[in-house]
Amino acid sequence: KQEVTQIPAALSVPEGENLVLNCSFTDSAIYNLQWFRQDPGKGLTSLLLIQSSQREQTSGRLNASLDKSSGRSTLYIAASQPGDSATYLCAVYGSGGSNYKLTFGKGTLLTVNP
Amino acid sequence: DAEITQSPRHKITETGRQVTLACHQTWNHNNMFWYRQDLGHGLRLIHYSYGVQDTNKGEVSDGYSVSRSNTEDLPLTLESAASSQTSVYFCASSETGTYGYTFGSGTRLTVV
Numbered sequence: 154k155q156e157v158t159q160i161p162a163a164l165s166v167p168e169g170e171n172l173v174l175n176c177s178f179t180d181s182a183i184y185n186l187q188w189f190r191q192d193p194g195k196g197l198t199s200l201l202l203i204q205s206s207q208r209e210q211t212s213g214r215l216n217a218s219l220d221k222s223s224g225r226s227t228l229y230i231a232a233s234q235p236g237d238s239a240t241y242l243c244a245v246y247g248s249g250g251s252n253y254k255l256t257f258g259k260g261t262l263l264t265v266n267p
Numbered sequence: 268d269a270e271i272t273q274s275p276r277h278k279i280t281e282t283g284r285q286v287t288l289a290c291h292q293t294w295n296h297n298n299m300f301w302y303r304q305d306l307g308h309g310l311r312l313i314h315y316s317y318g319v320q321d322t323n324k325g326e327v328s329d330g331y332s333v334s335r336s337n338t339e340d341l342p343l344t345l346e347s348a349a350s351s352q353t354s355v356y357f358c359a360s361s362e363t364g365t366y367g368y369t370f371g372s373g374t375r376l377t378v379v
Binding site: 187189194195197198199202204242244246254256257258259260 | 307310311317325357363366369370372373
């Protein structure tokens, strides 16, 4: 059974700091990996999707990398802002191109202090 | 604009009652999913569907059922609500071949 772990569970940083969120998974036979953001009381918003043939994806101040062989992904946030405060969730797709189910980590609660 | 909507946003029900949570998407996505989110457990898959008349059990399907009679809707039914089913429920959809997920805003269900 696939298990996804996110470290740290919570992180508090001052505004402007660069930070890294970590995600690890036990079964390296995943297809794709996706990072989401969740604001309190809201649904999930997709941030970055790393497909099976890719090693990283970038969107603005966000960069996500994927190393399947070691079972790890990182989400790098540059020049953090108070508006980045949210819970960040890592999720992996099962193996095989037709498997669209996600297994989620428990998330990292990020607080960026002004 | 295309969207995915869940209703109701909040519901309180009594133990033993049947409850149905609605999910409606206008993305014309083939794939639809129900997840529950609980403190300490994260999001867990309840049921999913890859098309009309197709339904499958997820990780925590006991006590829940779904049906898919059209592309747009995947209602989630709690046959006999239990306090352990107090949770926040999220519906999501995705298109075959693209892998991007769209989530609804969630339904907070309290079983008393």
